[in-house]
Amino acid sequence: MSVRKWTVVGIVSSVMLALVGCGSSSATAGSSTPYKLGVLDGLTGGASVLAASITDGMTLAVNAVNGAGGVNGHPLSLDIVDDQSQPSNDVTLVRKLIDSGANGIIGPNYGSGTIAVSPIVKKAKVPELAYNQTIGITQQGNPYIFRVQTNDTVNTKAALLFMKQKFGATKVAVLYTDDAYGTSGSKALQSEAGSVGVQIVADESMSVTATDATPQWVHALAAHPQAVLLWVEPAVDGPALRAAAQLDVKLPMIGGSGFANPSAIAAVGPAAEGVYGIGLVDPSNPPVGAKQLVALLRQEHGSSFQVSFLEATGWDAVQLFAEGLRRANGDRNKLLGALESIANYNGAAGTYKYTSTNHDGLGLDAIEILHVQNGKLVGFKHGV
């Protein structure tokens, strides 16, 4: 057999592998017809570092809602499916969820996945609460997509402002992954930098499968930045920050939400020490809307458990759907309008202010600047 034949075998088999889907689901019991919510998340693959925490928040929210009598007497149920962190899998999976009677969709993890399923939820008229920061997801002219997160404009502006206020940095370098999260963040940084008086002197992309970030660091440092912004997927935080540590980089650094969560910090190890992050929840001083969630998490994982934006956004997505279904009285046709009427909802991650023209929900007031100290994320500053 020739090398070319092996290559063909390898490619065909890799495609087959990519097409293999491993579904998982969980549902809560109820006495009357449940209101079903479909969840797309990367339980395996690159986003899996985040998925367990997000779905934990969702499950706790469903249990809390059902424990309090459900939504107008109907229990909520979750159908969680694994897209293997591949946006290309989301189209098929979201169709299955909608066909199985989901009232709403939560997820997926990647902005490119949300963009991929957008036409399907629009056609089916099923609202989707997405926890991506990718700006474009709420700018597609699709009224059925809502954001349960801050967007990249808010996050990048906060990062730039903080670096300027705290360190006087007016020249910054950006390291980003070449997926929707990273490229959207990079574009937002470029467009926001001028308005806050900061210059982007280096803009370095990395593959989401990168194992070494040294070339990008060398290129970025040659431009003499005063601070570095990391807009990379959680799986790349480790290679990026370990390369910085091995090159003995001493610049102040701040990461986006792909960094500012306990599981990402744990995965990076000592190289994360001293790095700042853009988060939504101060683990030692969670907002009022997160009190019940924190209590439940500590009941489940122990009293030292640190809540992050991941559990908070998962919790909020379910609670927002519950509130919407309550206001719509379970009528799927009225759910969109009901969600748009949630104009001042105190969630675990911040205050959501949806309207018919604003599906972004959270703003700059929700931002928490976090700092890694002794391997833990500590609240550093609320708002910017």
Place this chain on the structure above:
Amino acid sequence: MALSTGFEAHSALTQLIISGLTLGSIYALVGLGFALIYNATDVINFAQGEFVMMGGMIGVILARAGAPLPVVILGGAVASALIGAVVYQGLVLRARRATVATVVILTLGLSVVLQGIALQIWGSTPLYLAPFTAGNPFHVLGGTVTYQAIWILGAAIASVVLLQVMYRRTQFGRAMVACAVDREGACLVGIDTRRMALVSFALSGAFGGLAGVLIGPIASVSYNEGIGFALKGFAAAALGGMGSPAGALVGGLAIGLTEASLSSYGWATWSDTGVFVVLIVVLVALPTGLLRGRAERRHTAAL
């Protein structure tokens, strides 16, 4: 406020070469594993990347248990060597009547199984290893060299040299070469071809496990890291010349340098694509690879 980077790069080109050689050495170690198994069985073992992952995972466990560095390195390599031996005895040998293509598919399936096992045991959060040698990096010709890079490059070169010495200077190594050239012929002169294949799988696992431990302080050790290393390692072996240890080293370094070049000049998005474009171009021009690997064998029946 004056801010210092703590680091001044004088030569992006030097740094590119250092990074390329570091990553390339890892690909070379994985490529060596492909070459060994291919020589012994004609099989392209796509579970090779899982040897890397398993080696890294075992290394992390040993390091966290407080084991000294030699135990961490050897432990990762030996664990993957054992997995390699079990894969041969439990899977490849039993499927010896199947076609080579079928066995290749079996190794792909095995790769998924091993990933699943790793996910269940260690979870999805990436793990890491501390650098083998502490201390700040040093500067050479305007580039920055970390001690870990020296470890990686040294291990790759030492592995290739040891393998070449074994092939050329030992009775056992010559028997392995005989199997690679003509397995039926080797069998007729009394060489235990199954034993050779078993040792090849074990050695292949050891090289993969060693790569997994070595890369731990640079990349993350994760249950799903294997397939990326498998593809690059396969490319390294094919580019250098399938079946040739020196070819795996040359191919690995060429791939590492290609990847680092694209990343250094703002083409990181194209780094994976670039690697395989180079592979395709070289194999079209030189079907047996840069160092003329083993020609296609006509008798492939006996495993």
